[in-house]
Amino acid sequence: MFGILLALGAVVLIAVLLLIFRIYSLVNVARGTDKVRVSKSNKVNAILFLVFLVVFGGWFFYYSFSAYESYQLPFASEHADDYESIFWATTWITVSVFILTQILLFVFSFKYQYKKGQVATFYPDNTKLEVIWTIIPAIVLTILVFGGFKVWNKITDAAPEDAEVIELLGYQFAWAFRYAGEDGQLGAFNYKLVDPTNLMGIDFADANAFDDFMPREITLPKGRPVEIKIRARDVLHSVYLPHFRQKMDAMPGMPTRMWFIPTKTTAEMREELKNPDFNYELACAEVCGRGHFSMRLTVVVLEPEEYAKWFAEQKEQTFLKTNPEYLSFVPAELRELAKIKSGMETDVKEAKSVELSQN
């Protein structure tokens, strides 16, 4: 009942508004306002343009400065320094052009509004002016391009030889990652070997895979180059490390990579931001399905000594050691080597019994 009344009320309201509008337009016709070339509204519109310029311009400045802390994400890599300088250089240039052109646009609109008897200036072209404002943007843009080239070449260059190598794989809707272990070489992989435990499809026919380990958290050393080899196994994903100003798509069938040098440990960042809960985060930036928004991973950055300690602990937990059933994927002639490299050898008896149970 209430709903019907409400609907009825709405219909009446609309009818009344329509009627008022109709009467208003007929009155206008009767007064002959349509014969006037330019009504008073012209002036109102001209003034509104100025008001718009002042209000929005003022707001833009106020907010850009006052909210700086909330939109400026803290950063912690060498590349991020480069990024920040080139981003802000570009921003200052574009903001000055923005201010200049918007002021001209709205001030002209106000100043040259229609006045009776005023005649517009017949000014069809001026080659000199046009050449000037073709060349100046061209020069400014060239400078920006070269700044961009420099940074771009630096970050896309091959990673240094001594880089810490980590492999990261995106899948719906999480990440898996492994470290190369003692030998510093990541083992081969094959997507056909993927199963619920061997998330990354590690190929245990390759001896380099024996000491690979998959820790619980991505951990990076401060001040040392880190190379991330990136894969995806189902759809596209994108490795996005906002605090390191890094992003690279992950693709099935075509491995990609990124590298950077972290400059602040997690602890240092917590100190700096006075936020004891701060963590570096890794997000997915390429739409990948229903869980796209939840592909979060925390990244830990440690001092080099702490990192060495962490690494020494973790390398004991090789994938083969924690999942000994995968020994069966190792070719028979390499099995002994696998046991040694994976750290199973310390307990030969156990390894033997596992092998027996497998057979």
Place this chain on the structure above:
Amino acid sequence: MATINVEKTHTGGHSDAHAHDDHAHHQSFISKYIFTTDHKMIGKQFLVSGIFWAIIGGGLSILFRLQLGFQDMNFAPLRWLLGDWISSTGSLDSEFYLAMVTMHGTIMVFFVLTAGLSGTFANYLIPLQIGARDMASGFMNMLSFWFFFLASVVMFFSLFIQTGPAAGGWTSYPPLSALPQAMSGSKLGMTLWLISMAIFIASQLLGGINYISTIINLRTRGMSFSKMPLTVWALLLTAILGLLAFPVLLSAALLLIFDRSFGTSFFLSDIYIAGEALPHVGGSPLLFQHLFWFLGHPEVYIVILPSFGIVSEVMATNARKPIFGYRAMIGSLLGISVLSFVVWAHHMFVSGMNPFLGSVFMFLTLIIAVPSAVKVFNYLTTLWRGNLIFTTGMLFSIGFVSVFISGGLTGIHLGNAAIDVQLHDTYFVIAHFHLVMGSAAFFGMMAGIYHWFPKMFGRMMDEKLGYAHFWATFIGVYLVFFPLHYIGIAGFPRRYYSFTNFDAFSGFTDLNMFVTVAAILTFSAQAIFIFNFFYSMFLGRRASANPWKSNTLEWTTPVEPGHGNWPGEIPTVYRWPYDYSKPGAREDYIPQNIPYAMTPESNLPHENEMIDREKDDDSIIVDDETKH
């Protein structure tokens, strides 16, 4: 004869000549309004379809904005519309969120700003402004609309199927879009999306071929390329871009159909999904991205070029001043058109393609900013020392320049690969293209509708309602899209259903709420336009033949031009379209069909020399006119 009698001379002057359009009076309802071959009616059909799609596309954006602005919102009251996409606890399904984002993009880019904008104005304006009776092929033109209609039906239908419409983003990158196991939107919804797009492309090609051949072949006497209005120039280049770019999208769509349905591996390789390894090897997801953006980037210029043209025309008319740098405007249109084909990979800086390619595309991308800057400076100079009449069309034209600047400048950030690494796929990109492509093209479209409405329907739209609509929209788009820059600089990724999972993206809840409220208000304000449009179509004030005192040929037709556009002979063109406020002239405009012989008081020296040639070319018409 003086220009005061222009309308009489040029529209009624030949009324005794045998009327071309006799048969127009005997048209049935179906042949006049439905299966029509009249370019004017086809233009209106595109316009009304475009408005319909804009409401759907805008409505979808309101739904997902609600999710973004109010994360804990209870959607249960919308279950009558969205059904099972609302869970029992009243939350929106995260996959349907992606579906809405996808459909919003697809609808707005293709169905509103391509078909609705260039479909409307290319059809409506080209024959009228170049002085032609109709398009080169009226039948193909009709087919073009009905293919579009069919594509619309398929796309609309896909919104309501059980597994939901396509949800892999408007770019529909495989493998997500290729594998039905990956998400339910990649099942039937994606198939329908691909079918609809294939039909849509056919429609675009039929239309484009027609626009190009009409402009090249059917210009009236005297309408050389150097006297053509900028609208026609822009629409010509738009059609050429479409003709060259859309077939590439078609090939991408076809290969994707093959991958989806026939087991080929063009885009698929090394995939393990839903517990099994697929047999596909050797395909490349990157290939699809190259093919898609080979269309996708020219596509944004297909969207913006018609607006450039419309704004140039509306601005010159209402500033009562020639457009500044007519040749530079054409030159920059040409420059943009050529460059638009060599910048596509700037969408792919972090896709894993060779970084050297990234350098090349960064360079080319920043070059394209130069002609865009030239256009902006020329618009500003056109306003300088004008005598501005703020019709609603003029307001939207000024608004166009403003949002085009705001959105265009951030393109300099994104075109720089080193900066794009961070900003790619964040809200910064959303802010950028919604201003420079979405809002700017929308403003151009609105400027065009308000400006040519009197010619389309013989009646005027209400000015006051138009002003209200403009100010609500202008302030609205800034309130909606400007804050997104800050959210983007803060690194928020796009296409996120919720940000609560991340500490880094947990801020700005207030700003997101603000944007949502602003979006709702801006969207609601479009009701003013809808009302004004349909009310004025039937009950608006009657228009005169040339209400804006404009120079171009369409205003020399009767108030409501019939089939064949001009009742008598098609007028001859003697001058460029921008003789506004010419020193010495009796009025502040001289239409294109007025010979120099009639305006000795305002002719420039080289124009006086044209007088003799006018007589040689077409003595009959010139004699005829001097009799009055």
